[in-house]
Amino acid sequence: MADKKGIEVYLDLLSQPCRAVYIFLHHNKIPHTVKTVALRKGENKTPDFTKLNPMQKVPVMVDNGFVLTESDAILKYLATNYNAPEHWYPRQPERRARVDEYTAWHHANTRPHAAKVFIMEVLLPRMTGQPTDPAKLERALSELDETLEKLESMFLKRQPFLCGDDVTLADLLAVCELMQPLGGGRDILKERPKLATWRSRVQSALKDSFDEAHAVLYRLRDKSRAKL
Numbered sequence: 001m002a003d004k005k006g007i008e009v010y011l012d013l014l015s016q017p018c019r020a021v022y023i024f025l026h027h028n029k030i031p032h033t034v035k036t037v038a039l040r041k042g043e044n045k046t047p048d049f050t051k052l053n054p055m056q057k058v059p060v061m062v063d064n065g066f067v068l069t070e071s072d073a074i075l076k077y078l079a080t081n082y083n084a085p086e087h088w089y090p091r092q093p094e095r096r097a098r099v100d101e102y103t104a105w106h107h108a109n110t111r112p113h114a115a116k117v118f119i120m121e122v123l124l125p126r127m128t129g130q131p132t133d134p135a136k137l138e139r140a141l142s143e144l145d146e147t148l149e150k151l152e153s154m155f156l157k158r159q160p161f162l163c164g165d166d167v168t169l170a171d172l173l174a175v176c177e178l179m180q181p182l183g184g185g186r187d188i189l190k191e192r193p194k195l196a197t198w199r200s201r202v203q204s205a206l207k208d209s210f211d212e213a214h215a216v217l218y219r220l221r222d223k224s225r226a227k228l
């Protein structure tokens with residue numbers, strides 16, 4: 001049985017994988033302490049943080065001296081070692097394999113494609129002072145659209161959640177990523193009713209922890225919309 005003393009997590013809630021870890025811990029009432037690492041202030045580049053994670057990325061989890069990076073590994077570790085309901089990461093081999101199938105695909109598809117739109121519309125203009133290049137944005141949106149199409153046709157199909165009848169780690173990672181372009185005022189699911197309904201379903205399943213984790217992104221969205 002894992003230690004009940006609690007866990008330390010190093011997070012910046014503007015980061016999609018950090019929000020997934022935060023939501024999982026909060027929703028499942030797993031005792032933990034959040035240590036904020038403000039990426040915009042370069043706090044991930046300090047010597048202390050670099051010692052903890054030489055990759056200089058968040059999230060990082062420390063459980064009684066056991067240091068773990070990568071949201072996927074952290075979520076699966078938490079689901080396996082702490083008392084989280086089984087639906088998150090089912091024990092039955094085929095059902096678990098479905099979650100692993102999505103999460104492997106996620107990091108090469110949903111994540112880079114949704115993140116690119118946010119980077120182009122929010123981060124790059126802030127860093128360079130230059131407006132978004134419309135042709136590059138068009139290409140990024142078209143790549144993202146292919147991913148959204150596959151999410152609907154290959155994963156969601158006719159089921160309520162990406163891997164079946166109940167919410168899993170796959171939905172959690174996916175929803176946090178697909179929310180990100182909202183920071184630039186863009187709702188990428190606006191014209192995708194099937195995925196938009198899925199998002200509402202995931203949001204309801206996660207209750208307050210969803211909005212709590214996304215508060216900082218909502219503030220960014222409101223600022224972006226005010227500029228339009």
Ligand SMILES: N[C@@H](CCC(=O)N[C@@H](CS)C(=O)NCC(=O)O)C(=O)O
Nearest residue numbers: 015016017056057058059070071072
């Ligand atoms: N594959 C990693 C990705 C972690 C990652 O890219 N984190 C970003 C924030 S979303 C970061 O820390 N970036 C800081 C940097 O690269 O300087 C995971 O899922 O945990």
